[in-house]
Amino acid sequence: MTRLWWVRHGPTHAKTLTGWRDIPADLTDTARIARLNAYLPANAVIVASDLIRASATANALAGGRQRLPDTAALREFNFGDWDGKHFSDVAESHPALSRAYWEAPGDIAPPGGESWNNAAARVGEAVSCLLADHGGRDIILVAHVGVILTQVQIAAPCTAFQALAHTIDNLSVTDIGVSTAGWQLGRINHVP
Numbered sequence: 353m354t355r356l357w358w359v360r361h362g363p364t365h366a367k368t369l370t371g372w373r374d375i376p377a378d379l380t381d382t383a384r385i386a387r388l389n390a391y392l393p394a395n396a397v398i399v400a401s402d403l404i405r406a407s408a409t410a411n412a413l414a415g416g417r418q419r420l421p422d423t424a425a426l427r428e429f430n431f432g433d434w435d436g437k438h439f440s441d442v443a444e445s446h447p448a449l450s451r452a453y454w455e456a457p458g459d460i461a462p463p464g465g466e467s468w469n470n471a472a473a474r475v476g477e478a479v480s481c482l483l484a485d486h487g488g489r490d491i492i493l494v495a496h497v498g499v500i501l502t503q504v505q506i507a508a509p510c511t512a513f514q515a516l517a518h519t520i521d522n523l524s525v526t527d528i529g530v531s532t533a534g535w536q537l538g539r540i541n542h543v544p
Contacts, residue, residue, distance in 0.1 A: 353531040354483055355538075357392055357492045358500045359413070361406040363522040368438050371431035371465070377405035377522075379412050388523055389413050391544035396490035399482065401426035401499070409523075410494040417492070425478035428496035432465025457512035468512045472502040479503065483530060500526050507537035 362377030362385075364370060379385060392413065400410035402422035410419065434442045434450075442450045446463070453460045457468035466474075475495075482491055497520040505515035507528045519541050520526065527538035 353529050354487050355393075355490050356479070356503070356528045356530060357396065357490060358503060358526040358528065359388070359392070359409065359492060359494045360497055360500060360520050360522050360524050361401075361403075361409040361494055362412075364405055368436050369431045369434050369442065371428045371435045372403070373435050374404050377409050379408060381523075384523055385412050387544045388525070389415060391525065391542075392492055393490040396492045397486050398492040398494065399423060399426070400494035401428070401496060403427055403496075406494045406496065410492075413492065413494070423478055425474050426493060426495045426499055429468070429471045429498040430464075430466040431462050433463040434465065454516065455513065457516060468498075468502070471498060472505070472512075475499050475502050476506075503528055504537065504540060507535040509535075 362379045364375050364377055366375060394416065397418045397420055398410050398414055399420040400406040400422050402424045406426070407422045410422070449460070449462070453462060459467045459469050461467040461470070500520050501515045501518060504510070504518055504526065505512055508515065521541055521543055524541045524543045526540045526542070529536040529538060
């Protein structure tokens, strides 16, 4: 069995949609990072999104673990024109589209952005490669809330809308086992 340990990056304190904008994480809570580090398997490989908030979080957790190169395939959803805007501003400028994006996730995309299905396919391809290259090991993946929820959808299994109902806090862990028998969802949003 391969166990995927999905970690959401450290907090950014942004109050707006943050997709591909490259803003840093606040990693000053060293006690919380130490608890997270102690909870994660010591012999795991670790990989992150190439966005600085995820990459820096992975670096803080790397320790003696094998650090794989960052990958753009694990980036948060591309919110396109909505990136950097507050949810209320998006709802005002695109009322029907924004409502459909969150209530019927699938092929609906923000202007200049990507849909749930496109993001899920991108992440799924990256996970497949990691499983092929590091099958049978523990893999820590430092990524973003949307990315993690695409994997919850597969492991639960559930709809994208149902997956969106889950909270994924900063510096939380969601673990998923993958074997020949299928995917097994462990804890969601565990904060050590």
